[in-house]
Amino acid sequence: MNRITLKPFVRENLDILFVGLNPAVISNQKGHYFSVKQSFWNQLYKSGLILKEVDKEYADECIFGNTVFNINQRNFGITDLV
Secondary structure, X not given: OOOOOOOOEOOOOOOEEEEEOXXXXXXXXXXXXXXXXXXXXXXXXXXXXXXXXXXOOOHHHHHHOOOOOEHHHOOEEEEEOO
């Protein structure tokens, strides 16, 4: 990855902070976390942490940038180790 385009969603008072190890090159190119496969978002839905299935192409903004679809409107965040 030459230029990092992923924007971490980190702020005060998060209920859960997800930390990715190394984002996929395609995710970085698209500028959205977990945008290669739908599986991460499906697992969040199946676990009950989010109340609606979301599309991988914009899910990070819906789930980490907002609380509308999160259980009990909890604050989730994401960053990575790269």
